[in-house]
Amino acid sequence: KNEVEQSPQNLTAQEGEFITINCSYSVGISALHWLQQHPGGGIVSLFMLSSGKKKHGRLIATINIQEKHSSLHITASHPRDSAVYICAVRYGGGGGSQGNLIFGKGTKLSVKP
């Protein structure tokens, strides 16, 4: 079992739809990152969470530390939101691996006009 699981792997939506991407993890973490990778390959950080909820424009990210689960929501989706969304956790379990980044496999989102 992967330490970071994302779902769905692929998602196709119509413009305007509300989108949710989920991330579950099985290790103790110090932070969780939501990343966006466009077809050109560049990666940008959308959110860094250690608790609660953050909002930026049409994007909302939540995390439940007890349940080891995070969600990324996109409201009023638009074709320009089409990208791969990656969940990455910063391992916080102590010892030599503290601080490691563990990546999910990504969710490929395609928003149709």
Place this chain on the structure above:
Amino acid sequence: GAGVSQSPRYKVTKRGQDVALRCDPISGHVSLYWYRQALGQGPEFLTYFNYEAQQDKSGLPNDRFSAERPEGSISTLTIQRTEQRDSAMYRCASSLWTGGTGELFFGEGSRLTVL
């Protein structure tokens, strides 16, 4: 610098050659991560540094791969005796703080093709 800089952006090499990939993090950033991404795949963690100390190299695929960050700034990922399966995009990211509190900033990557 203004962002995380990687060089070369593209590297084509013949099997068996050694390659060195460079990452220049944002000035003052403590943590530096190396990871790679094969075409159509998610990122795969390789190793990371806090300052000049390599914290974890468990993600390095085998002993042909090594990384260093001797002065706690620029880092070099070296692949010896390259093989075709080493072909991938090699990326680095840096963050200001150690541990979990720093936002990540990513470089554009070095695309390695081994013929």
